[in-house]
Amino acid sequence: MTSEVKTDPAQGPVSVQSCEEGYRNPTEVKMSQIVLPCHANHRGELSVGQLLKWMDSTACLSAERHAGCSCITASVDDIHFEHTIGVGKVVNIIAKVNRAFTSSMEVGILVNCEDLYTDKQWRVCHAFATFVARRTEAGKVQLKQVIPHTQTEQMEYSLAAERRRMRLIHAEIITDLLSSSTAQLGECQEYQDAVPAERTRVESVELVLPPHANHQVSTFGGQIMAWMENVATIAASRLCNAHSTLRSIDMFHFRGPSHIGDRLVLKAIVNNAFKHSMEVGVCAEAYQGGEPTRHINSAFMTFEVLDSDRKPRTLPRIRPEPVDGKRRYQEAIARKKIRLDRKYIISCKQTEVPLSVPWDISNQMYLSYNNVSALKLMDARSNWVLASEKHKVRLYTLEENHMLCFKVEMNVSIPAEQTFHLLSDLRRRKEWDLHYDECEVIIEADDEDTLYRVATPCIRKGDKGKDFILLASRRKPCDARDPYLIALRSVTLPTHPPTEDYTRGEVLCAGFTILEESSCVSKITYYNQATPGVLPYISTDIAGLSSGFSSSFSACSDFLEANKDSESALPLQSL
Template sequence: MIQNVGNHLRRGFASMFSSRTSRKSVSHPESGDASAMAEGEGYRNPTEVQMSQLVLPCHTNHRGELSIGQLLKWIDTTACLSAERHAGCPCVTASMDDIYFDHTISVGQVVNIKAKVNRAFNSSMEVGIQVVSEDLCSEKQWSVCKALATFVAHRELSKVKLKQVVPLTEEEKTEHGVAAERRRMRLVYTDTIKDLLAHYAIQDDLDKDCSNMVPAEKTRVESVELVLPPHANHQGNTFGGQIMAWMENVATIAASRLCHAHPTLKAIEMFHFRGPSQVGDRLVLKAIVNNAFKHSMEVGVCVEAYRQEAETQRRHINSAFMTFVVLDKDDQPQKLPWIRPQPGDGERRYREASARKKIRLDRKYLVSCKQAEMALSVPWDPSNQVYLSYYNVSSLKTLMAKDNWVLSVEISEVRLYILEEEFLSFHLEMVVNVDAAQVFQLLSDLSRRPEWDKHCRSVELVQQVDEDDAIYHVISPTLSGNTKPQDFVILASRRKPCDSGDPYVIALRSVTLPTHRETPEYQRGETLCSGFCLWREGDQSTKVSYYNQATPGFLNYVTTNVAGLSSEFYNTFKACESFLLDNRNDLAPSLQTL
């Protein structure tokens, strides 16, 4: 049962289940009526805000394209309005996650920006933003970028406690579930960079032309801006979008000093607002090229504020890293000169830029992995463990949020659902009279899985990565049709609930380890997305949901159960229930931490 996620279904496979009645697997029964309303025509998220702007010459750069600074102002305004619609009080920008610009916008085109609150925490909330450009003459549309912003609700005299967002559609449920995981990543981002630099030597390109190196100091830019009333938001603080626009301006100048051309901004990494500034403040914006790679460069920007000229102390209020390229007439990136960093802080920034590039490449690889085109297992490396863990949990939450699960079999209150999209997935569900924290503790320890799952012959803990992640080597018996047993190298990522309505999560996926390569003794199995979601139903009652996508080697076993020709799923899940009931009293001391 540990195998999962698979390949394209064979032709005609869908017809096996065409006569079955569709029934959704609803995580929260009380929201069923609202979910039905969401599927009706005319539904609109109550926090959704839309802005449309016609791009005029005053909004463009020298190429007649919308300047990124102006776009950032519109994005921040739209997102802020969405956040305030949910909070019912003023909100301030806390951060803006990575933004990748896929398309430029020309003068005369229309920019359509849509923002909505994905999830609210205590006093902060994540807002998702989509930007699309539109040509009014041809009616064509292009996706420009997507962004995620964090806003904090603010009242002068009282502490804000935000109401929770109730997701209704499949997309809303997915974003709501994954938002907690993204928040977790934001909190550990700085530590991830430090850990990467501490344990890995950053290697320079061996073919650098030293004669073509530019001292980093030649790219340094410093500019001061006086915050005037037109630069303030409706609360009297400096408008966050204005600060981001000023940052983009000085970063572009720094990049131009390296390449002696007009660079194009391709990505922004984490605007982080550390504190406010007000009308009358002086903002000092500093930018420098941290590192230049073959076809791209990273520019670091920071913003400091002070009130009076006589002040010696400046407040660090914002920072960001921007990636630029120089495009030729065919829109292909040109080769850039190398950077020679200054000793001390310059060398630190140089190495950190290389670390951030590695992280970006790791994330891009994980996102772009297409199941039908490459191995399902992802190489495990301590440098990408944060993002592997993130995508492990996010993939399971995305599968869980799907709307079109179909009830296939029900035996003694054990339900088997199937999901037929590009791949076949199945979902088992039952309610056990055991506390959710106890179920979480028992099922998250994979070394105990052979006690109830006969599909696991042995499970060895290979590495305890941290409190929430571990890697196991799993050996399963020989399935029908195979000549030898299978083995798996599994990353298990567990998460406690972020809010009272969240499930406990145990996510599983295959990874590759140099210490556990494929051997002739076993047939190496793979799983991309599987695991448990555990919902607290009462003081001593838990809904146990197991999700799995079927790999080719496991497909026949799955379809046999779905077609009612076998009860292996039912027997395994009932064995799991017995295991939970028999061992629930052994965990009392350890549950104090949950």
Template sequence: MEVGVCAEAYQGGEPLRHINTAFMTFEVLDNDRKPCTLPRIRPEPVDGKRRFQEAIARKKIRLDRKYIISCKQSEVPLSVPWDPSNQMYLSYNNVSALKMLAARTNWVLTSEKNKVSLYTLEENQMLCFKVETHVAVAAEQVFLLLSDLRRRKAWDHHYQYVKLITDSHEDDTIYRVVTPSVTKGGKVQDFILLASRRRPCDSGDPYMIALRSVTLPAYPPTEDYNRGEVLCAGFSIWEEENSFTKISYYNQATPGVLPYISTDIAGLSSSFYCTFASCSAFLEENKDSLASLPTSTL
């Protein structure tokens, strides 16, 4: 929660003079030293509502300063070169990184709407987020439908255009994804993504769809697009009882990704809910379709 402090001065019968205003953020911890979720706040009309909205705006500014403005993405390339000689290594590390992110236990619930939950995790100057929901669709079918990124534009408005570049392996596919500009009038972004899919190794294990950026000589950055990069992202799909499936989407936010979600994290919007409500509808509409893994046409 944010607490505002205002310092004023006066002398004799003179009007009050504003000296300084400061804002401090406090975190309430439980007995296990984990952050507590505070009760919902209903601000008082007029000034109370204005202060409430200003506090949310300051939260977004802090996020932008800490994780976008202060990070110069070009100084530390996140993409790694891909070629047949290192595809096994890249695929293993892609899935392993997602498993490690999913295994973190200190996620903090930031927002929840109609059983779609948004969590954040700040660690080592890195901001990660997780979106979690449930669908009444078999886990295998969810896995098949979400594995083909070309179908993602049917439910995610951030995926404006998706091209399958190549199937490097039965469980590894490389795509080019085009997303809208993060600023009004700015360039659209494109990503070259390696999607690594894994079925459960044992009962109780999840299906995994891991995503990360790779570099391909045939698809260099161009002047018409801002080349974005993904360090670690993807889906963890858990089979539950009665054909219910838990879907967790993870993203280790980079400067190219964070602007799409920072307004949700700050509480200024709930587009994450709209996106995953659309995802749930897409999965339920196609739960009986013959989904298949993507096949290259090259």
């Protein structure tokens, strides 16, 4: 079976056209809607609030198809809207469950726009939503596993675990990043003719009626998101007395349900305005009778104001309110920096030199995510070609998009967790890998991310050796179907510039996956996307002119065997 994979650099594969006749993902749900004037804004473009309703409905149907019971929206990841949609166009939405966990599941959503007259289609946005299965009379639901059938489904399944990890630590990491970033920003700047933030404040109340409820008699998540988008748009438009266009939404996270009869209070205000964009903070709170308000949802939305040529207009500056307003003003600057860091990291092209991106604590989350995701994508590829095999060590190659990748595979009689801990500390790799002369720890960022400087020997007489600044990201399995992962990629550090003694090399994607075959047998696979700095070390092996790979990994097997009971199998922080 073959499949056409369309990949987004930020999130991985987002759509697939299967070439296996008759196969269709059992959780896939499609919705097609023609955009009518009642769905549109004053410019004749589809309201984003209406689009969010359709997206949420489609994703919910997919989740319930898999769960076999009612499901509720827990969160929706960041969404970037690439295009607007005009009246008369057709919106095609495809949703399918990428992976199920205990009682929650990730649903991938792809939105395309279709012009019926030209037969053209283009992508509008994609998103990942998390749905939770509601308890039944029998108690908490245990969701059945999703079984990937295509290469793309395997990629989505694997990456879903990493995205879930990001969601679980999202709030904590963002708080840390904001506190560290805002400390460096100083006081708010005063601008002449700045617009008072108070002028942009919007507060609106909605009574939740039966038409706003879903089939579970709680407020439809898509409706809440649509109301939030409405007040945010009003706030953005008040800044410059012009209609605004929504470009992106930071994660929606539902903190609690609301029901028929609730009053939903929706609040929005422009937190900060930059040259061509502004950030609007919006929240939804619910109350009933004399009860205190309950926080239902909050989000940050980025708007632009377009001129007659559809180009972003220059925006007026904002004058924040004292105390909380100044805090929101500074946090908006920090969030913009985070977004720009993430955009830079995920948009780096493989052909660009340097391949590595700058490291600092504010972009650790995204570098680590991309590091692990790149390795998972390589692991999910199915079109590897066996180049050679010796002493039960197998070398495979894959040529794709003018890039050569290789993997080395072997089985060892060592438990997977022990193997993972032994290989996680790159300082010990020189004990079995002749390509490692030196290895030192530069930064131990946390339990899962460490920065190393690695030096390798020269290949030809008269040449200099190479050195690499590597980020090593480690992950334990999410469940039994996942391997242990040690992902490696180059980063740049101002404290460790290139030196005259070494040529600075770069690693785009490399690392180990360790899969538990049984309680005492593990399958180790080493991957490398062969950049120019790495290729000379393995070119003769790939060409079949030598078997250095076999010797190195046989030595790795001996190293693991000799140390399988040693205390060096402890996590790095314990060494």
